[in-house]
Amino acid sequence: MILRRVIAHFRKQEWTAIAIDFLIVVFGVFFGIQVANWNAAEADRRAEAGYLLQLQRDIGAIKAELLAQVEFEQYQATLASELFEETREPPSVLRNRRIRIGLSQLSGRRTLRVESPTFVDLQGAGRLDVISDAALRDALIGYFYRTSRIVAGLDKNNAFFIDDSFTGFLRDNNFTYRPWDVDVMGSDEPPRPVLATEFRTKVLSGPLFSAEIGPLDGAPNGPVADEIITRLSWRAFISAQNESLAQQLLTLTSDIEAKLAAEISERRT
Template structure:
């Protein structure tokens, strides 16, 4: 419509009218683009806020998982400290309990980060809409941490003790001393009270066989140190999550 009026004004040499119509055309196009831009920005802000809510949910899930993981590895470390007594001249625990402790000290649970919302924000170019630069920097630092990769290598103790412990004993420990849960996800806990229901003399012989492994006690100590470092790092990770949650929820 405007272009037609501009054309008529030019043909009639009505330069003023043509100029006015042309200005109105440019203004209309400008505002049309601006409205589209404002609408796109509004949609981006809405999407970013939805991701922010999901990010909070992911961090809460991760916090719960890490809390359980710390408790699990504290239990593993406790078993390892009991298992170290197997090399004492007069161990306080009986052979059956020591065999259980030796096996449980080899356990490990992997850590998997719940980072779907953060990765989606980054992939869709919306991360700059989350909080201020300081918060975005902390988020990038948190999700860029390689805490989980530090412990990807298998414990030497785990490999060695499971190589020397008889399979029937390992099965009894799994059947009687490990509790699997599938309530919200597959998880594992270690029972403090379990009976292998095996002959005491057989368990004493198994224990003596395990103790003869030349480096097992050193590997076990190494495992205790590794679990302690893991617990320390994960506890620090919890504090980091709490700070992030506080900032994200205040936006």
């Protein structure tokens, strides 16, 4: 319709009308582009707000995971020290059972995973730039990079010092696994790296885990007992190291959590 009008004005040499039609077209295109840009920007702002909330939830879950890790490592280090004291006691059935149960507990370790599905999704899709605040975006990238390095160190500690060294020693010296016994140990169940299912509880309460097999019936200062003390010292040290790494991650996590909260709060005002 506009084109027909322009042609008609041109044939009649109505230059003012032609100019008006031209301006109508130009401004129409301009405003159309502006509206499209505004809609796109508004959609990006809504998407960013949603991602920030999701990241905040992910960071909250990571913090809870780290607190559980700290609790577990502190318990393991304390238990190793208590078992050292137990090895100094005169041989007895109760003493031996406590040491066996304690060593079994110390053979367990907790695998730490600090992950944000939201960050992985944004990074994988190449959409990290949806976070418009460059400082916050860089802080998130730096946080997850440092986190991955620290978790790798903790995994290495677990694999070498616990899986290979500590558990390997128990296996090589015929220390059978003993589930936690509240009455024998005189304390509640320790924090568990895995969930206790009905089937797991049934298996661990069977006769296989009550058979008296192992070299711990001798004097507390015998060769095996001396080796146990050495292993306990390393086990306590590794839990202390892992606890320190988890505390470092907690500090980093609290910092990025505060930055996210500040950004979200600013957008709401």
